[in-house]
Amino acid sequence: MNASRLTSWRILLTPYYLNLYARQAHVLRVAAAFWVGLALNLLFTIPHGSWMLVTILIVLGSVPHWGGVRRKALQRMGGSLLGAAAGLVAMALYRHSPLSCYAWMTALVMLSAWFALGKGEYLALLVGLTMVIVAGLGNEPVEAALWRGFNVLAGSLLGLAAAGLFPLRAIDSWRFLLADNLREAAALYSKIARRREVDAGVALERFNGRLIRMRALVAAAVQESGLPAARFDAIQRRQRSLCSLLDRMGEVAQATPALSDGAEQRRAIVRVLMRAAHGMRFNQPALLAEPLDAALSPLALDKPSYCHWLAAEFNLASEHLRADLAELLPLLMQVPPPSRGILLLVWHWLSSASQGRSR
Known part of the structure; x- marks a missing residue:
């Protein structure tokens, strides 16, 4: 073999x-x-x-x-x-x-x-x-x-x-769905802010579908991790906040260029969300360590628009979500996996048999 x-x-x-x-x-x-x-x-x-x-x-x-x-x-x-x-x-x-x-x-x-x-x-x-x-x-x-x-x-x-x-863990399914939502939010925000053609309704429907599936996993995730349900509920609320903001942005973005004015802020938000998605998918807490700088307050502008407030709120919601995930991911990584001893024994046995035959 x-x-x-x-x-x-x-x-x-x-x-x-x-x-x-x-x-x-x-x-x-x-x-x-x-x-x-x-x-x-x-x-x-x-x-x-x-x-x-x-x-x-x-x-x-x-x-x-x-x-x-x-x-x-x-x-x-x-x-x-x-x-x-x-x-x-x-x-x-x-x-x-x-x-x-x-x-x-x-x-x-x-x-x-x-x-x-x-x-x-x-x-x-x-x-x-x-x-x-x-x-x-x-x-x-x-x-x-x-x-x-x-x-x-x-x-x-x-x-x-x-x-x-065959350990199908709820915390892993929950992490992967969260990573997909973070990537979806980053891509949708980038397109809306740059006033690109995008069907926000379809994207947000996918986002909400994952959110519903994540909600159903919370009870099993609590059983597996021993963490309080409040930690998972907080992440759910952060995601709903992002979804609501993206929905409102999609409605008004075409009427004003305010969202696309701050290119540097937009790139920073997208970068933080994409890094958070990668960190959650591949268990890399270092990608969640870098905080997002606070957005320029619309009060400092001469004529702040509704979009300026939305952009600042989205920046704040993204940072809160990153901070929560930076605390949660190390705790999830400490959860011992179910016993995989039989599969590991089979793997080592097959590996040893293969090496013996190659000799």
């Missing part, structure tokens, strides 16, 4: 390519986890093994990012453990009195329904669901209940392992 052909394995370890082919990677890891679970069932004839496969699909099927998968798997395991314990209690009560068993199950179902409307909705729902699955009507054999609990735990662990093999 030629060593140069092994470079394709690096795609599986690179966040950019994993996000570029996110759907393919997601399908691949679901299939890999399913096949491992299927093989375990076929090799060892695990009783009630279908619950392992069901759990794999529940944990991995609709959640692409590591933060969401980890949260769902942990809630699945926690809910399954508590629910299985509650089911065993119900079965023990049934042997004493069926009425006490059903009273216990009713109380647990009510508690599950109550807390299912709160923050731990999935965990609470699984407690009640697993209890009913394990206990049935109270007369289920204990062995079957234990095997069901084991299969749910095994399926959750397989889902976590598969998510770690």
